[in-house]
Amino acid sequence: MKQYLFLGDSITDADHLFDPANLGYGYVSLLARRPEYTDTTFVNRGHEGFTIERVLQMLRRDGLGGHWDAITLLVGVNDIPVELFTSHSRIPLEFSALYLEVLDLLCRHTSTILLLEPFLFDEPAEYSAWHSYIEKESQIIHDLALSYSAHFVPTDAILRQAARCEGVDAITTDGIHLTTRGNTLLADLWHQAFTALSPD
Helix, strand or coil: CEEEEEEECHHHHCCHHHCCCCCCCCHHHHHHCCHHHCCEEEEEEECCCCCHHHHHHHHHHHCCCCCCCEEEEECCCCHHHHHHHCCCCCCCHHHHHHHHHHHHHHHCCCCCEEEECCCCCCCCHHHHHHHHHHHHHHHHHHHHHHHHCCEEECCHHHHHHHHHHHCHHHHECCCCCECHHHHHHHHHHHHHHHHHHCCC
16 A cells, blocks of 8 residues: 655645545545545645745654655745745745755655645736745755755646636635645646656
């Protein structure tokens, strides 16, 4: 039985603590229902509001257990309001250092790490100032993925394009979180990336 661990913020969390299966109602749950993963255990340890620092604190406190066949991390959007609305300057230097430390920990427990690009939609308009920070985070994550032989999974441009084609309300509930359709697209992106790693 393979075991896949998912870490991150509310997009991963998706109210998993209120779900009898403890998977939530987002992309992790959708993946677990796919017939390709019938013999796989999915574990959701996402937490609403988590920044990269909070992920690191959780891993230091709780550990990761033994070996995982794959670990996925999606985090970054909550670091942006810390940058914008507090006196704490985080992006790029601190974000990069914290993310690197998280990767150091993950590498001790798996040989397969998928790093999902943080994303943000074009509406509401108040998020327009956030996009440059998403771009900085994405570049950091992409570069660290190369350094750690992890796998960077692009999401931002793809999800934003889907919102333009299908309508913003079809993909996102508030410019950050995803509808069922949005979560389906995110699950598809994860599945495509993971299948490319292990085509058998």
